[in-house]
Amino acid sequence: MSTFEIGAEHFLLNGSPYRVMAGALHYFRVHPDQWADRIHKARLMGLNTIETYIPWNAHSPRRGEFRADGQLDVVAFLELVAAEGMHAIVRPGPYICAEWDNGGLPAWLFEGVGVGIRSSEPQYMAEVTRYLEQVLPLIAPLQIDRGGPVILVQIENEYGAYGSDTAYLTELVRLNRAGGITVPLTTIDQPTTQMLENGRVDGALMTASFGSRSRERLATLRAHQSTGPLMCGEYWNGWFDFWGGYHHTTSADETAADLRELLATGASFSLYMFHGGTNFGFTNGANDKGVYQPTVTSYDYDAPLAENGDATAKYYAMKQAISEFHAVPEESPGPPVEAPIFAVDLDWSVSLHDVAETAPTWHHFEHLPTADEVQSFDGFTLYRAALAPGDSRMLRVEEVRDRATVFVDRVAVGTLSRAAQERLLALPGGAAGWLQLLVEDQGRVNYGPRIGEAKGLIGSVSMNGQALLEWDVLTLASRDLDALVATLTGRGEPLGALDAVAGPAFVGGSFTLDAPTDLYLNLDGWSKGSVWVNGFNIGRYWSAGPQRALYVPRGALVGGRNDIVVFEIHAAASPRVGFVGGPQLGPSDV
Template sequence: MPEFVIGETDFLLDGRPFRILSGALHYFRVHPDLWADRIDKARRMGLNTIETYVPWNAHAPSPGEFDLTGGLDLDRFLRLIADAGMYAIVRPGPYICAEWDNGGLPAWLFRDPAVGVRRYEPKYLDAVRGYLSRVYEVVVPHQVDRDGPVLLVQVENEYGAFGDDKRYLKALAEHTRAAGITVPLTTVDQPDMLEAGSLDGLHRTASFGSAAADRLKILREHQPTGPLMCGEFWNGWFDHWGAHHHTTPAADAAAELDALLAAGASVNLYMFHGGTNFGLTNGANDKGVYQPLVTSYDYDAPLDEAGDPTPKYHAFRDVIARYHKVPDSVPPPKRDAPTPSTRLRDPVRLLDAPERFGTWEFHEQLPAFDELTPMPRLALLRTRVSGDRPGVLAFGEVRDRATVFFDGDPVGTLQRDHHDRALALPRAEGELLVLVEDQGRVDYGPRIGEAKGVIGGASLDGEPLAGWDVLPLDLDALPTPVTTSTVDGPIAGPVLLRAEVDAAASTDLFLDTGGWGKGLVWFNGFGLGRYWRRGPQRTLYVPGPVVRPGGNELVVLELGTMLDPAARFVPRPLLGHTEA
């Protein structure tokens, strides 16, 4: 069987120096029918390894569940990597960041306030060991010393940015070994966090996107022997709603990659292909202002969101060719996508009959989302108030967006990023209804694991409001329209709309949401993700495998106001303005 070890200055594969040329490709952000295509395009760029995180919360959306089917079939993903003649790096966390909801940690894990986050705490560690054991059942047979593709397994992730609990890291490393992982173990941290984020015996790698020579020098001070490796070479960046689309000049990124390879270092491109935050999987940042991430995870990567090569792809390939042989062929250039259009119709208004979307539950005190089972992403909160004058409605904290209706009429919207928590009611006698949306859990920093929904209850003119009906919206079972009807002009949400989209073949599409407000989209039942007039992202990517030749069902849940109730598709993605 092959042997892969860490030598005095190099990685050694069967005793010979081996440079890892890796690219990050998250199987959970790519339709599974497209995995082989993306892996092949990495190989054709000159890479020899694919790196992936493993998202705990996607595999285990509820306690006792562990899903390894469809788009979560890690075993199949690793087999496809091997079939392509490539190697693999697996990074199971348990925390992954990745701009992914809650950094990959399951929200249900923190229902018990005694559970610690990313530290040596028995309840947390017990859950982590259970999760890692399930992952390693898949990974162990795929290790290189068992004739599989896996070269390295990472322990935790960028831990130095969060803490320095060496006992915790040691427990993870020991469990990893006990579970049968025999390949070398690594950690990754930014250069100034290397000491806190690792242990002796774990091979340290660094994460950065510029000043490669200086960062490698710092890494060598913390990792005196063994190969130097940039475990995350940031060749692009992510976007959040309300900002610009981030890009990194291909020439600048290629020059930094050249400096890395000239220094003899191994590298993992973050990202080679970003993919998409399908459904409701995007994370958020909060460093004083809450910033939810957009649906696209294009990342300005060498392979764009739809899997097409970019100028950065060819620039990187040229750099790699100076140091290693690359395949003769390159992927074909991007082609324009079909541009069908159709009208949205058959509105189902959420407030007309909420019971079609779920079941009311009574709670004396207003619960957070995390106190509900299953934990919703959208919920309606209802109570009656009485008084003889206008009043001020206040919430402890809104996480993350709350639209208030009084006797069915919209009153206003409170947004977490604006630090909103109160508004005036026109009168204080009637039915109060609040639609609350979780826009993505924080994925980085001390706010990981925080609860969603309304936190700290509600009050009217300073008096607590009790006696609430709560309806979690079941987004997996959206109601069908009772009657068929057209929509002639602008329409206000919350409202469910449908359309039939004709397609000549199963091919990628780009849905233009420029005339819409804020909401969610499904295509033939597949959750494309969120849209928002704020931008910068304007199109939603529809992967070809979910498009059927002939008729296709498009479902839109508009939460705001839709100015143009039409579904139009455009030939290229529109990810928004840049700083340039």
């Protein structure tokens, strides 16, 4: 068996100095059929280690549930890392940020009164303990001293930017050790005095996160940690995008130059990201620093390895930089291949209103519930209240999280948006019947003090100043929609190629492939919604951009017939969708 230890100045692999050159690759953002390919390409770039978070909320989507299969089979992923001859760094949180929904914390965690967030509060820690008791037995047997690839395990994530509860971090160290983790533990924080001091804990090596000015940032880290190896635990080589913004990019040459500076220091590092992948389904997070900004479906991150696994100019520039300090494989990935280009006319449609009328799972309340109260932890929630006949009406929602489409007896009358701070809507005079609000959870905040907040309609909803207290609620979370899509496929009303699509509606059809291959689905002419291919939710689309095409991994496709279902909230000019030759991530900021 091998050993991996912290020396006075270096990491020590079997007693000899060792430089960790890692790249972040999140198994939960990549189709399992493509894990091996992405890991192999990391080694070809010159890296020796793969780093990944573990998202608690994905593994435990409901209280009492824990999954580690399919795309969540972290053991299989780490075994592939080992098979490639590489090491692994595991970051189990419990908080991970990662531009991931709720920073990886399950929404159900905050159902109780007074549950703490990222603190030593007893209710929170009881659930964290249960989580680690489930996940650490998967990781412990794969540590390097037991013949596996894992050389480091991280405690929490950039905690110094959030709090200063040393007792919390100390308990996490204890739980990891009690759970069988014997390799060195680390923390990570941005290299400022306050963050490093707030985030430090006995028993864990401090690492820093930054993307430039390496000598300066590492000097700050050394000033707070006089011995031990220096490491940039997240070396930022790209950035993420949010809906309504632009596609963030950085120069390949400048990124490589920054990496050379870091390499020249002799420090260890982990590239964030080596390969970003995709926020499939409803897994994207959001930021809110006064303005709510949900992250797009693509997590391409302008990383060296693109969302579809293509090596980019940045990949080759960074490989060259690494080669100037360390031996790298001569082999490189093959050239990009254009995806098939074709169009599909979707040929059936089912109105969400028709589905809702016959749904057996409406919940009745004599108050306005949040989406969390009805266990709608992602996706959509449909609210309805009865309207008596009346004159002009002013609808006021105290707070909407995050976007509501408003209907009166099936007729769309407007939208309310958290991002735009829209809370008022004038309804048609004399309208009566059902008031319906289709509320979309666009992603839970993943960073800062708004982690853990409830979704749906918050506070109160009033009409002409009078609160509406009688509500029926229908959950349309990921599980509900996945099951619904399966039952609807191919069974709706027929559509012609020239018909417009009036949402909210499920619109579907099929296409044929000779063999599975990566695709890019373009939805120009459509407004906003989500897409399923063979029952696999490939993510959200929105005409607000910047992203124009959704990545469809070959692992979600089959040779022969493939079914596609689009849930369109608003409208589309026609039921046609197009597959394009490559990514369309939107206008760049450079």
